[in-house]
Amino acid sequence: MLVAEAVGRALVACGVDHVFGVVGSGNFHVTNAMVDAGARFVATRHEAGGATAADGYARTSGRPAAVTLHQGCGFTNALTGITEAAKSRTPLVVVAAEVREPRSNFFVDQEAMARAVGAVPHRVTSAAEAVAQAVAAVAEAVHGRRTVVLNLPLTVQGEEVADDALGSVALPPAPPGVAPSASDVDRLVAALSAAERPVFVVGRGGRSAGARDALRTLGERSGALLATSAVARGLFSTDPWQLDVSGGFSSPLTAELVSDADLIVGWGCALNMWTMRHGRLIGPGTTVVQVDDTPDALGAHRDLAFGVVGDVAVTARAVTDALGAPRTAYRSPAVRDRLARELRWRDVPFEDVSGAGRIDPRTLSIALDDLLPAQRVVAVDSGNFMGYPSMFLQVPDEQGFCFTQAFQSVGLGLATAIGAALARPDRLPVAALGDGGALMGASELETLVRLGLPMLVVVYDDEAYGAEVHHFGPDGHDLSTVRFPPTDLAAVGRGFGMESVTVRSPEDLDAVRAWVASGPTGPMLVQAKVTRDEPAWWLEEAFRGH
Structure with missing residues (x-):
């Protein structure tokens, strides 16, 4: 078995069931190997379309997807789609054939380009490490919520891999969600206990069934209204206390209720200029808190009263367990009546x-x-x-x-x-x-x-x-x-x-x-x-x- 086949089969064994893109000489064998292993290949007419279709598939299905690309020009054609996926933290594996010889017409520094657009570069370096390196690429994409560029040099693709290299290949288990510190839980409990008009704004980091259920439970206990960023629209679509999208897309009622909040908690949400209308949705005395499992995200767009480092679902459950008796807070009959009549555009x-x-x-x-x-x-x-x-x-x-x-x-x-x-x-x-x-x-x-x-x-x-x-x-x-x-x-x-x-x-x-x-x-x-x-x-x- 050659490296190209081993890599393709390893990607599918780790859960990649759809691969999109345009096939050329450099990615022909790895793509066919993925198909032979059971993945569906979707040929697009342009590499940018392939990258973006793979992005859309991964976001909607909740499973990792792959895009397969020819070396050099195939990779650069796909860069806008790769950039969108990388900025969105989409679990995507970009399988890119690569030439390492600078005199080749196809040579570009694909590793540097990946880094420049926010993707994470990986490379298959040898037959001995090929399968492990393919598994590591999928693991980082899925568990790290990253777009990974797996460079597959032409000089390595034809090397032979041991027959038993794929014997027990599987995606490693996910690490546990980041638990918040006890002091952060106490601070968030205190803020929710004091708030009369709390609003949760849930973003990409809370766009999952587990996070949704945990936040709905916490909202019921704390009396908070539930909004989302545009990318998480629909998360609370059946909840009578949902505000739909916060930000530039907000309906007049949503903008009014968010602006009147005395506590805004961003859950896996950057609270950026779009979600907060350049800050105009934040009242002068509003307490602003952000919960995110990535420390660098806290306060990146907005001054905070405090930030909480923690997984959205894990943190929401911990805060719910620590809260006292249920509160009505923002969930008054008058607000519910207005939401039923005025929420939709x-x-x-x-x-x-x-x-x-x-x-x-x-x-x-x-x-x-x-x-x-x-x-x-x-x-x-x-x-x-x-x-x-x-x-x-x-x-x-x-x-x-x-x-x-x-x-x-x-x-x-x-x-x-x-x-x-x-x-x-x-x-x-x-x-x-x-x-x-x-x-x-x-x-x-x-x-x-x-x-x-x-x-x-x-x-x-x-x-x-x-x-x-x-x-x-x-x-x-x-x-x-x-x-x-x-x-x-x-x-x-x-x-x-x-x-x-x-x-x-x-x-x-x-x-x-x-x-x-x-x-x-x-x-x-x-x-x-x-x-x-x-x-x-x-x-x-x-x-x-x-």
């Missing part, structure tokens, strides 16, 4: 500005929310439009929303949706894109059709990079560089073999309704000609922070 009155052949994105999103099945998984690209599908399309839980925005790159939404769709084949996948992102990622429409995924691709088409239009337009700048002539994206979809429709009014959505009712076996593209005279509310909030 769709329940906030607005002036429908549809007309002249364009549909208000709020009207569009509400109509889609009504006609699509509740069991859905929504993935959103970046741009001015992004708040509408993110907040107007309801999701059943945290696995129903895939939000790759840590790097704020346009063009990742479609590949994200493909990965999420494969992770949850029991749900209708929805890819919400702007026209800019749709055209950037258009090559993956072929992947979508080839896989036969029953995905609804909704393009909010304002014929521009809308964020830039609304950012620079009010100052009178020339916008010709960020506006474009109309493109028939519906025809593009049909060219790839998709059902397609152009939507200018709610009546045009009848075609989507019929597609849903048919029990679709393939994708549909909706080109929605949306109104474009006003920036989205979240973008106005972002501009205020500058």
Whole structure:
């Protein structure tokens, strides 16, 4: 057995069941070895799509995924997707063929590039160590919640591995979650016992069933309201005391209740400028606490009363055990009544500005929310439009929303949706894109059709990079560089073999309704000609922070 085969088989033995990417000469054998060992290979049309689809799969499934890349140019093509995954602490293994000879056309310093974008570089250095090094890469990805670049030099791939090298290969057990100190538990208990209006804001570090259950129990005991960052949306979707998303996406009621809090506890949440609206959601006398198992994360974006080093679920359970009698605190009947009536953005009155052949994105999103099945998984690209599908399309839980925005790159939404769709084949996948992102990622429409995924691709088409239009337009700048002539994206979809429709009014959505009712076996593209005279509310909030 050669190193390439041993590494591929070891990765699958450690739990990697899906591998995405583009195969070339350098990663041909390792990819085939993964397939032979039982993993599903998903060929994408661009390496960036492969990295992002793998990211979306890992986030949604809760299992590690891999992306397989050719040496040099294949690796650099994937760097934006790798960067997004690394910034998001996605458990992803990037299996990258590598040349070490500087005179090769394919030579780049892949190790340095991995470090530069926040990924963790590993390398297979010999036949004797190959299997152990592959296992170590998956272990760091899974248990360390990191994106790992496993460089696989061409000169090593062809070496022979002992026949018994894979005898008992498995992922090592996870280390126990970091327990908080007794003094930190006491401080958090005291803060919760004194608070009259506590709010929990849960981020990526609390996006798990175990953390959700522990925090719901603590919320019931302490009387806290439950909010999330955008990336953890849906975590408390069925809880009557949930506030949905805190930050720029917040509904008016959510912003009001978070701003009135006298204690805000960030659980696995950075409390950054987006989640706290550049600090404007923190009242002048509010106590701010952060719980995270990574010490460097504490206070990185926000001054704290104190920080607690600890795993979210472990800490929440410890604090619950130490609290006294249950308290009502923020959970009054009046607040519960307002949450039932006013929480959702769709329940906030607005002036429908549809007309002249364009549909208000709020009207569009509400109509889609009504006609699509509740069991859905929504993935959103970046741009001015992004708040509408993110907040107007309801999701059943945290696995129903895939939000790759840590790097704020346009063009990742479609590949994200493909990965999420494969992770949850029991749900209708929805890819919400702007026209800019749709055209950037258009090559993956072929992947979508080839896989036969029953995905609804909704393009909010304002014929521009809308964020830039609304950012620079009010100052009178020339916008010709960020506006474009109309493109028939519906025809593009049909060219790839998709059902397609152009939507200018709610009546045009009848075609989507019929597609849903048919029990679709393939994708549909909706080109929605949306109104474009006003920036989205979240973008106005972002501009205020500058």
